[in-house]
Each structure stands twice: as C-alpha cells, then as structure tokens.
Amino acid sequence: MRARDVLSYSFSAIKLRKLRAGLTTLGVVIGIAAIVALLSISQGLQSTITAQLERGFATDTLIVTAGGGGGFGMGGGLGGGGDSGFQLLVSDTQTINGLPNVDSSVAIMQRVVNNVSVGGTNKTGTVTGVDFAGYLDIYGDTFKASNGTIPIPPANDSIVVGKQVVDPRLNGTTIAGVNDPIGFTWINATARPPTTITFSGHISAVLNEIGSFGVGGPSDSGVYVPISQAQILFETNECDMIIVKLKSSDQAVIDNASSAIKNAFSGEVSVISATAVLGIISSIFSVIELFLGGIAAISLVVAGIGIMNIMIVSLMERTREIGILKALGTKSRTVLLIFLSEAVIIGVIGGAIGIGLGWVLANVVAIVFRGGGAFAGNQAAVNGGMTITPILTPTVFLGAMAFGIGVSVIFALYPAWRASKLKPVDALRYE
Amino acid sequence: METIVEAVELKKTYLLGKVPVNALDGVNLKVDSGDFLAILGPSGSGKSTLLNLIGALDKPTGGKLMIEGTDISTLNDNQLTDLRRRVGFVFQFFNLIPRFTARQNVELSMSIADVGKSERIKRANSLLETVGLKDRMEHKPAELSGGEQQRVAIARALANDPKFLLMDEPTGNIDSKTAMEIMGLIKGLNEGNGVTVIMVTHDQRLASQSKKTVMMLDGSIVQETVN
Numbered sequence: 001m002r003a004r005d006v007l008s009y010s011f012s013a014i015k016l017r018k019l020r021a022g023l024t025t026l027g028v029v030i031g032i033a034a035i036v037a038l039l040s041i042s043q044g045l046q047s048t049i050t051a052q053l054e055r056g057f058a059t060d061t062l063i064v065t066a067g068g069g070g071g072f073g074m075g076g077g078l079g080g081g082g083d084s085g086f087q088l089l090v091s092d093t094q095t096i097n098g099l100p101n102v103d104s105s106v107a108i109m110q111r112v113v114n115n116v117s118v119g120g121t122n123k124t125g126t127v128t129g130v131d132f133a134g135y136l137d138i139y140g141d142t143f144k145a146s147n148g149t150i151p152i153p154p155a156n157d158s159i160v161v162g163k164q165v166v167d168p169r170l171n172g173t174t175i176a177g178v179n180d181p182i183g184f185t186w187i188n189a190t191a192r193p194p195t196t197i198t199f200s201g202h203i204s205a206v207l208n209e210i211g212s213f214g215v216g217g218p219s220d221s222g223v224y225v226p227i228s229q230a231q232i233l234f235e236t237n238e239c240d241m242i243i244v245k246l247k248s249s250d251q252a253v254i255d256n257a258s259s260a261i262k263n264a265f266s267g268e269v270s271v272i273s274a275t276a277v278l279g280i281i282s283s284i285f286s287v288i289e290l291f292l293g294g295i296a297a298i299s300l301v302v303a304g305i306g307i308m309n310i311m312i313v314s315l316m317e318r319t320r321e322i323g324i325l326k327a328l329g330t331k332s333r334t335v336l337l338i339f340l341s342e343a344v345i346i347g348v349i350g351g352a353i354g355i356g357l358g359w360v361l362a363n364v365v366a367i368v369f370r371g372g373g374a375f376a377g378n379q380a381a382v383n384g385g386m387t388i389t390p391i392l393t394p395t396v397f398l399g400a401m402a403f404g405i406g407v408s409v410i411f412a413l414y415p416a417w418r419a420s421k422l423k424p425v426d427a428l429r430y431e
Numbered sequence: 432m433e434t435i436v437e438a439v440e441l442k443k444t445y446l447l448g449k450v451p452v453n454a455l456d457g458v459n460l461k462v463d464s465g466d467f468l469a470i471l472g473p474s475g476s477g478k479s480t481l482l483n484l485i486g487a488l489d490k491p492t493g494g495k496l497m498i499e500g501t502d503i504s505t506l507n508d509n510q511l512t513d514l515r516r517r518v519g520f521v522f523q524f525f526n527l528i529p530r531f532t533a534r535q536n537v538e539l540s541m542s543i544a545d546v547g548k549s550e551r552i553k554r555a556n557s558l559l560e561t562v563g564l565k566d567r568m569e570h571k572p573a574e575l576s577g578g579e580q581q582r583v584a585i586a587r588a589l590a591n592d593p594k595f596l597l598m599d600e601p602t603g604n605i606d607s608k609t610a611m612e613i614m615g616l617i618k619g620l621n622e623g624n625g626v627t628v629i630m631v632t633h634d635q636r637l638a639s640q641s642k643k644t645v646m647m648l649d650g651s652i653v654q655e656t657v658n
Contacts, residue, residue: 327526328515328587428522
C-alpha cells in the first residue's frame with residue numbers, strides 16, 4: 001500500500017469514530033496545551049525579568065556590598081552576612097576608583113522611611129542617598145529627567161524622584177511637579193533613645209518612566225537625595241552598596257576587577273556581576289521549566305494511555321476488517337503502519353490544537369496577570385506593573401509537537417503490533 | 432492445460448483445546464487453468480479448510496500444496512501475502528468494508544497491490560459494470576442487498592487479475608433466486624472470460640452448475656464427478 005493510501009485509510013477509520021477519536025485527541029490537546037502554556041509563560045517571565053535586570057543592572061557594572069559571605073537577595077537590596085563588623089563606607093569609592101579596569105563607582109545608601117509627603121499624600125517609601133553626578137554617569141539611560149533638571153552639584157534640599165512618586169498610577173495624573181515641596185520622616189531606631197528625623201526639600205527633577213526594577217539602579221518609586229545629605233540625615237558614613245562601572249563588559253575584565261575589589265577590602269566584601277545574577281536566574285528558571293514541563297508531561301502520558309485503550313478496543317472491533325485486509329494481500333507491516341498512522345494523525349491534530357490552545361491560554365494568563373496583579377511594592381527595588389509576554393520558542397513548539405506525536409505512537413505500538421500479528425484465518429472468523 | 436493448484440496428500444491438523452482434529456487427512460486434488468471446480472460436502476468435512484489453504488490464508492501441516500508450481504509450505508509470511516494478491520477470495524459473508532462505497536471496496540484490493548489512484552478508479556468502474564452494478568457504485572454495503580454485496584465482493588476479487596477465484600459458499604447468505612443470478616455471473620466469468628473458479632458449497636444444485644465436482648467427507652475427497 002502506498003503511504004498516501006495508508007494515510008487516507010487510517011483517516012477514514014478515525015472519521016468513522018468521531019466522538020471517540022475526538023475525546024482521545026482532547027487528551028493530547030490538554031497535555032500539549034498545558035506544556036506550551038506553562039513553558040511559554042515561564043520563558044516570558046524569565047525574559048521579562050532578564051530584560052528588566054539588564055536595563056537596571058548593566059553588564060559592565062559590579063555591585064559591592066559588605067560581607068564576605070556573598071549573600072544575595074532580591075527586593076530588599078543586596079546584603080551579605082556582615083558578621084565581622086566590616087562597614088562599607090561612602091568614601092570607599094575612592095579606593096575602588098583607584099583599581100585597574102574601574103571606570104567609576106558610586107555609593108548608595110537606602111533607607112525605608114515613613115511619611116514621604118508629596119502633593120498632600122503621605123506614604124512609606126525608600127529614600128536613596130546617592131552622588132547624582134556619579135549615578136548619572138553609570139545610569140545615564142534611566143537616571144534621566146523628564147521634568148526639571150538633575151542638579152549637579154545639587155543643593156542641600158534638592159530631591160530627584162521617580163515618575164511614580166508624583167504620578168502614583170502612572171497614568172498622567174500628577175499630584176506634584178518640579179519645585180513642589182517634598183519631605184519625609186525617618187526614625188533612627190538604633191539611636192538610644194530612638195530619634196525622629198524630618199527632612200524637607202523640593203523636587204528638582206522627575207525621572208522618565210523606567211518601568212523596570214534594577215539592582216541598585218533607579219526605580220519609578222525612588223526618592224533620591226544627595227549622598228552628602230543622606231550621610232547627615234541618617235547619621236552614618238556607612239553605605240549599603242557601591243555600584244562599580246567597569247571599562248568593558250568582557251568576562252576577563254569582570255573577573256579581574258571583582259577579585260581586585262575583594263582583595264582591596266581583604267575579602268570582607270561581596271562582588272556581584274550582572275552576568276552572575278543572570279546566570280543564577282537562568283538556572284533557577286531551567287529548574288522551574290523542567291518541573292512545570294514534567295507536570296504537564298504526566299497529563300500527556302495519561303493521554304497516551306487513553307490512546308492505547310481506544311486502540312485496543314478498536315483492534316477488537318476491527319479484527320474482522322484486519323482479516324479482510326490480510327486476505328486481500330495486505331502485508332503485516334502495512335497493517336502496523338495503518339494503526340500507527342492513526343496514532344500519528346491523532347498526535348498531529350492534538351498537537352496542533354494543543355499548541356494553539358496553550359498559546360491562547362498563556363496570553364490569557366498574561367493579560368489577567370497584567371491587569372490584576374501588578375506588584376505595587378513601594379519600598380522595595382521591585383516596583384511597577386510587571387508585564388509578561390509569553391514566549392513560544394521554536395524549541396517548545398517543535399518539542400511539544402514531537403512529544404505529542406511521540407507519546408501517541410509509543411502507546412499505539414503495542415496495539416498496532418498485535419493487529420499486525422493477527423492470523424488472517426482467525427481474524428476472518430472473529431465475530 | 433496448465434495446472435494451477437495441485438494438492439498431494441495434503442494434511443491440516445488443528446488443536447481444538449488439547450485434542451488434535453484432522454481437518455484435512457490426505458487430500459489429493461488437481462485444478463487446471465480454466466476449470467470450474469465445486470467442492471461439495473457437509474459442514475465439518477474440511478472443504479473451507481482446503482479453500483483457506485489454497486488461498487494462502489493458512490499453512491498446511493502435512494503433504495504438499497503447489498500453487499503455480501510453488502509449494503506454499505516453503506513460503507514465508509511475506510511471500511504468502513504476495514500470493515494472496517494473486518488470488519481472488521469471495522466469502523459467504525461478503526466481508527466488505529462497511530465505511531467504503533462499492534467502488535472504494537473494489538479499489539481497496541488494488542490499493543493494497545500498489546495500483547495508482549486513476550488506474551484503480553478506471554478498473555473498479557469497469558469491474559462493477561461487469562458484475563452489473565453500474566448504478567450502485569457510490570452506495571455503501573448497508574445500502575446494498577445481499578446479492579449486490581456479493582457482486583461487489585466478486586468485482587473486488589477480480590480486481591488484481593487473479594489466477595483463480597476462490598469462493599466460500601458465495602450464495603450461502605443469499606435467497607435462492609439471487610443465488611441463481613450470482614451463479615450465472617460466475618459461470619459467465621468462467622466460460623466467457625476464462626477465469627478459473629474453485630467454489631465451496633453444500634448445495635448440490637449449485638455444484639451441478641460447475642464443470643467438475645468433488646465430494647468431501649471427514650477431511651478426505653470421497654468422490655469426483657465431471658459434469
């Protein structure tokens with residue numbers, strides 16, 4: 001029998017049992033849709049996080065924090081386990097600037113404060129003390145004013161704010177603008193007795209909308225004061241981190257500069273590079289994808305058992321038909337092919353619909369996520385609505401298709417083999 | 432005349448549970464090209480078993496069965512399959528594929544023998560015309576009478592230009608009037624087109640229409656008559 005005739009024969013057999021074949025196909029559809037939806041959302045999420053991180057944390061920058069342990073935590077900033085009592089000081093930038101491969105560096109001091117009062121509203125926020133000139137040098141793309149100008153050198157009461165501070169919903173409805181007053185209250189809980197420090201200034205510049213979060217980089221909800229003021233206000237010379245800009249983003253430069261910085265502080269600091277963070281994120285996502293894919297694969301295996309079941313039932317019903325085919329001179333191999341191609345047809349149709357459905361599902365989830373669940377964190381580095389665009393890579397597309405067909409064929413092998421082994425005389429006699 | 436089928440001391444033993452049953456117990460038979468042989472006998476006499484062996488649907492357990500000079504017990508499964516394509520089988524219960532139309536059923540045996548689509552349609556049309564079903568080609572078996580279904584089966588059996596037609600009670604499931612018409616068709620094919628026919632029946636009247644009749648009983652041929 002020619003390949004085309006085998007296919008059309010199989011197709012006619014499937015068409016005869018539409019409901020049954022439809023339900024079997026549905027099993028494959030659900031399995032494939034689950035795989036495609038989960039993987040494309042997870043890849044979309046990874047790409048969103050990676051892209052945002054790359055914007056907020058350029059590959060030619062390093063982050064230096066106190067503590068040799070090298071602990072890394074997202075959100076609340078980076079913090080090592082500073083057990084040794086080592087303090088990273090604002091003035092340590094001078095040491096770092098003197099090292100080879102270092103272009104510039106900037107110290108950052110962050111405090112969560114109560115009552116950021118602006119335009120008649122009060123809320124909790126994060127105040128970042130930073131050298132505006134140095135910050136601008138490293139984050140020229142995002143530390144950019146949409147209104148006003150970033151003052152260099154800044155006056156003592158100059159404050160630069162992220163877009164969301166004056167436009168809380170990021171929809172153009174502003175509650176304050178350039179030159180409007182802004183103030184905040186910080187409680188120094190380490191002083192005995194705890195002291196309350198109040199600061200009043202005015203808005204010098206409002207940043208462009210950034211839309212991403214960065215490690216150390218500017219954010220839409222940030223309130224930036226000159227580092228010299230921060231040192232006075234927060235009554236310390238200790239900074240939370242130093243962002244280092246390197247002369248190039250070569251891996252060798254990153255490695256050399258990292259160890260040079262560590263050595264300069266006798267191993268009491270942690271140095272994290274963007275590539276390392278991206279590497280960690282990528283490996284975390286590989287595990288997540290494997291896990292999600294594995295769960296979805298189980299549903300496909302269940303579908304495969306469904307295929308096997310329907311094939312065995314179909315084999316019983318069609319024993320006589322197989323006898324006829326064999327009596328007319330059909331080779332055993334052809335009978336095997338007829339049954340396998342029925343499975344392939346189910347796999348292809350199920351796979352195609354499943355990929356489409358999975359893609360739609362992923363987009364629906366993304367839309368729901370975008371609409372309802374924006375992380376409106378106002379104190380951490382994570383802020384703003386995170387937009388996930390599901391990504392369907394050719395690997396996932398082809399892999400899902402191949403997996404759907406593969407499972408269908410594997411589970412059809414046994415029934416097909418049994419069909420091909422039937423003896424014509426016995427099959428014809430079967431009632 | 433060329434000998435197409437020759438059975439020498441042909442034996443077939445089944446195991447019925449654990450009891451061996453000698454369905455064929457040393458059959459000697461010779462069929463020449465152009466013959467019309469009727470195999471007559473009561474049920475259980477081994478006539479269907481003999482037909483299945485000649486049609487290469489089953490393998491003998493003893494003796495020799497030569498089809499066109501080849502002993503079929505020496506053939507492997509693939510060779511037996513090839514042989515089946517050169518044999519036209521007609522069954523008592525028609526054995527058409529229910530979801531296919533008359534024409535598609537006739538086409539099927541050609542499609543199995545790798546005949547191209549356009550050639551298949553052409554030949555199926557002409558065969559169905561020969562068996563008198565010119566106007567019923569697009570009907571499915573369920574829409575055809577028993578006699579019509581058997582005509583489709585005969586057309587299907589003839590599709591690959593077989594060396595001989597094997598018929599297992601071809602009129603066993605048809606009313607006697609239609610049975611006579613079918614017999615007329617078979618006789619016409621034999622006399623007019625020179626098709627060799629081997630037919631199993633238990634109906635003496637039908638057997639008398641053939642050129643030669645053999646009588647079977649308990650797995651052996653007990654009588655041979657030339658009509």
